[in-house]
Amino acid sequence: xxxxxxxVLAVVLGFPAVLIALALPELFGRYKESSTLLQNLPGIRIxxxxxxxxxxxxxxxxxxxxxxxxxxxxxxxxxxxxxxDVLLLVSFFPxxxxxxxxxxxxxxxxxxxxxxxxxxxxxxxxxxVYGPNVVVTEGDxxxxxxRIITSGFTEIVCATSFSQLPPWRDDVPEAIPTGHTLPFxxxxxxxxxxxxxxxxxxxxxxxxxxxxxRHIKECHHEFKVYLRGMIAERRAMAIxxxxxxxxxxxxxxxxxxxxxxxxxxxxxxxxxxxxxxxARARLSDEELMGNLFVFLLAGHETSANxxxxxxxxxxxxxxxxxxxxxxxDEVAPEGTELNYNTMSKLTGVLAVFQETLRLFPAVVVxxxxxxxxxxxxxxxxxxxxxxxxxxIPQWTEILINNIALHRSPRYWGEDHDVFRPDRxxxxxxGSYRWPRDAYLAFSGGPRACLAQKFATTTSTVTIASIIRKxxxxxxxxxxxxxxxxxxxGETHMQKVERVTDSTISLALSLxxxxxxxxxx
Numbered sequence: 377x378x379x380x381x382x383x384v385l386a387v388v389l390g391f392p393a394v395l396i397a398l399a400l401p402e403l404f405g406r407y408k409e410s411s412t413l414l415q416n417l418p419g420i421r422i423x424x425x426x427x428x429x430x431x432x433x434x435x436x437x438x439x440x441x442x443x444x445x446x447x448x449x450x451x452x453x454x455x456x457x458x459x460x461d462v463l464l465l466v467s468f469f470p471x472x473x474x475x476x477x478x479x480x481x482x483x484x485x486x487x488x489x490x491x492x493x494x495x496x497x498x499x500x501x502x503x504x505v506y507g508p509n510v511v512v513t514e515g516d517x518x519x520x521x522x523r524i525i526t527s528g529f530t531e532i533v534c535a536t537s538f539s540q541l542p543p544w545r546d547d548v549p550e551a552i553p554t555g556h557t558l559p560f561x562x563x564x565x566x567x568x569x570x571x572x573x574x575x576x577x578x579x580x581x582x583x584x585x586x587x588x589x590r591h592i593k594e595c596h597h598e599f600k601v602y603l604r605g606m607i608a609e610r611r612a613m614a615i616x617x618x619x620x621x622x623x624x625x626x627x628x629x630x631x632x633x634x635x636x637x638x639x640x641x642x643x644x645x646x647x648x649x650x651x652x653x654x655a656r657a658r659l660s661d662e663e664l665m666g667n668l669f670v671f672l673l674a675g676h677e678t679s680a681n682x683x684x685x686x687x688x689x690x691x692x693x694x695x696x697x698x699x700x701x702x703x704x705d706e707v708a709p710e711g712t713e714l715n716y717n718t719m720s721k722l723t724g725v726l727a728v729f730q731e732t733l734r735l736f737p738a739v740v741v742x743x744x745x746x747x748x749x750x751x752x753x754x755x756x757x758x759x760x761x762x763x764x765x766x767x768i769p770q771w772t773e774i775l776i777n778n779i780a781l782h783r784s785p786r787y788w789g790e791d792h793d794v795f796r797p798d799r800x801x802x803x804x805x806g807s808y809r810w811p812r813d814a815y816l817a818f819s820g821g822p823r824a825c826l827a828q829k830f831a832t833t834t835s836t837v838t839i840a841s842i843i844r845k846x847x848x849x850x851x852x853x854x855x856x857x858x859x860x861x862x863x864x865g866e867t868h869m870q871k872v873e874r875v876t877d878s879t880i881s882l883a884l885s886l887x888x889x890x891x892x893x894x895x896x
Contacts, residue, residue, distance in 0.1 A: 419457070430469065450779050461786075482753060521663070526826055570595070631664060635659035679835055685732050729839060734788070734815060752765055778816050850891060
């Protein structure tokens with residue numbers, strides 16, 4: 377007679393197998409249908425969908441290309457399969473029909489029409505864990521969020537960011553405030569790093585004695601407590617919630633002000649009499665939490681990663697760092713105040729920021745889907761002949777591939793993998809203009825990043841502040857290990873690839889980068 381444990385094991389293993397067996401006909405039917413609908417496109421037909429949790433399984437040709445394939449293949453994902461920058465991606469499990477796009481004409485068409493090409497809710501669940509926000513909402517809700525939040529990114533807020541830069545100091549352990557079990561940075565990092573895993577993991581799994589899951593649960597709990605604490609503290613201490621304890625305006629204050637109950641006259645000024653009848657022009661507490669989360673994601677994960685890439689690239693290309701320092705020293709030498717007006721003259725700093733985002737875009741893919749059958753226009757063929765529009769069936773996922781777009785030799789030249797900031801500086805005589813349509817660092821169209829100006833301003837002033845005072849070096853270039861690798865035959869581009877090796881989670885981030893900052 378079989379033991380109880382063997383019976384339980386048989387049930388645990390057998391039940392999923394039965395479900396899979398029953399689902400096989402439908403899975404195969406959907407896979408075949410998707411392939412047939414888009415049979416005229418070059419593409420990838422794979423067993424595991426690479427943007428699913430199952431892509432964490434071992435890679436194997438024809439079975440699983442892994443969740444890091446965008447980083448590994450870049451534009452070769454397209455160029456290795458022909459001349460088209462539109463590519464079919466069909467998977468068997470989960471059954472998904474998707475289109476990869478790195479074509480500027482197609483992308484411009486897609487991002488301009490937010491009604492036809494919308495955000496798939498199931499893909500954006502990781503950004504909706506704390507409440508509705510400007511990233512995940514659609515329709516009237518999105519317009520309300522955008523109207524309120526855009527007012528937070530005024531030139532006043534951008535200008536005050538110059539006086540709110542954190543002091544330059546050595547990395548020291550962060551204290552744990554009373555009532556918390558984790559430092560703020562640890563909680564934020566845990567939430568960001570494991571956001572996708574958190575979304576894909578059933579709630580009952582967090583009761584299991586698995587250290588990683590317990591850590592993720594603790595990070596989310598602590599992060600929520602920190603957010604609520606920041607909101608409560610600002611509401612309690614400030615007469616004008618737009619200002620902090622020092623009387624300076626910041627984004628938190630702008631969002632709190634937008635979420636406050638408005639007097640009738642104030643509300644009429646913001647949305648008008650007609651708008652007051654339709655919806656309150658303010659954020660609920662849940663929406664406030666949701667928006668604070670996505671802005672902390674943008675501020676902590678994407679901006680911090682971009683600055684890390686910028687410093688690493690400047691260390692890898694010392695001649696570019698020298699040019700940048702000379703440019704900063706000419707426009708704003710040490711002792712000169714870096715202010716909002718000064719930054720408009722530091723075109724070289726902006727070029728470094730843009731080139732960094734070209735090579736390592738914070739958001740590597742922008743997901744959409746079609747709510748009805750449509751045709752997408754595409755660029756002309758390489759020989760100049762017109763290319764026919766591409767038919768896209770309803771509910772097809774569209775993946776705008778920023779990495780491939782930004783490294784396309786057709787638009788960025790054969791040196792597309794090289795860090796060359798001056799490619800973002802137009803020629804005064806008009807003989808050269810960098811390809812705007814082939815650059816999507818902040819998305820585009822009506823759903824473009826609302827914080828683009830804010831992020832650009834704060835990032836460029838940080839780069840200028842650091843390079844003006846410090847020279848940046850790779851640790852391996854100072855301790856001799858870099859020279860040993862060179863003598864062993866490592867080329868400069870091989871070194872660049874090794875040092876900038878990255879991983880994709882919610883955003884693209886460096887795996888490791890050891891830098892030394894020397895005071896000038």
